[in-house]
Amino acid sequence: MxxxxxxxxxxxxxxxxxxxxxxxxxxxxxxxxxxxxxxxxxxxxxxxxxxxxxxxxxxxxxxxxxxxxxxxxxxxxxxxxxxxxxxxxxxxxxxxxxxxxxxxxxxxxxxxxxxxxxxxxxxxxxxxxxxxxxxxxxxxxxxxxxxxxxxxVPPDCTRVNLTWQCQSQADVWISPDEAIRMATAALEEEAQHSAARQNSDRQTALRIALKQFQSLSTPAEFTVQ
Missing domain, CATH: 3.50.14.10 (Replication terminator Tus, domain 1 superfamily/Replication terminator Tus)
Structure with a gap:
């Protein structure tokens, strides 16, 4: 330089x-x-x-x-x-x-x-x-x-979400709530397709994932009056 x-x-x-x-x-x-x-x-x-x-x-x-x-x-x-x-x-x-x-x-x-x-x-x-x-x-x-x-933030802002995770171009971040919804939907779909086998490996994996997602802390939120 x-x-x-x-x-x-x-x-x-x-x-x-x-x-x-x-x-x-x-x-x-x-x-x-x-x-x-x-x-x-x-x-x-x-x-x-x-x-x-x-x-x-x-x-x-x-x-x-x-x-x-x-x-x-x-x-x-x-x-x-x-x-x-x-x-x-x-x-x-x-x-x-x-x-x-x-x-x-x-x-x-x-x-x-x-x-x-x-x-x-x-x-x-x-x-x-x-x-x-x-x-x-x-x-x-x-x-x-x-x-x-x-x-x-604009004057009409009513909520701010704060996150502090590192992110690269290859990363796609979703909220814990979104992860829970996706895992729940996948578990329900898997249950319909495998009614004959109550505890498939995929169902077990999804239950473990859902439990982990439910234990995650949610992003910090506050309401602007």
Whole structure:
């Protein structure tokens, strides 16, 4: 990557950081409610667990000081947390309620974010080379933290679903409720086709799958009044 592009990337990063700092200061006064879902930080030497405990802090109807601090700090959390496993990303799903329209400011931040990502991809199409260059350009910065966009919801929104699962182009995610409906329908269909054999291998497998789906936690939901 030539020197001019390096300088452009570093300048974009600094501008993005300043704009987010400005947004954080702007958010504090008009904030009327905040809720966050705390996910554990995976230690450097630990294995990523299959199931994780999620703790809830704050409510949409009021401002909890600790929840607000965590939420605003997460917006600016570009580096790894102390002891965080390098292959993991720090996540703090949640929502902030404000009585002021901040959509223009947020669009500007997302635009800077997208520009930064495009500059880096253009300079280093190869993922490994790009990661190496980012480590040199922005030491200690976790690019997955930087690349995250901020989201707003329309005024007529009545429900927001929060998920925090990784997803690749090959993955198709369905909700636990959808999985239960699909497994139940498949079990009923199999029962009709195998009435003579009450406990076929397929029926047994479907019952096991259905039981597993029923034990899954549902996505976090809240209603916006």
């Amino acid at each position: 030539e020197t001019l592009r390096r300088q452009a990337v570093q300048a974009l990063y600094q501008t993005l950081a300043r704009e987010i700092d400005s947004l954080i200061e702007t958010i504090r006064a008009p904030c009327t409610g905040v809720v966050v879902y705390r996910l554990p930080i995976i230690d450097a030497d630990a294995r990523v667990p299959t199931h994780i405990h999620v703790g809830t802090l704050g409510k949409l109807e009021r401002v909890d000081t600790e929840a607000l601090t965590l939420a605003t700090e997460a917006l600016r959390q570009f580096t790894r947390q102390p002891g965080q496993k390098p292959s993991t990303t720090y996540r703090l799903p949640g929502a902030l309620v404000v009585d002021r329209d901040l959509s223009t400011q947020i669009r500007n931040i997302n635009g800077l974010n997208d520009d930064l990502k495009q500059q880096l991809k253009a300079g280093y199409p190869n993922t490994i080379a790009r990661s190496r260059e980012c480590n040199q350009l922005l030491p200690g910065v976790h690019m997955n933290h930087v690349y995250r966009n901020l989201y707003t």
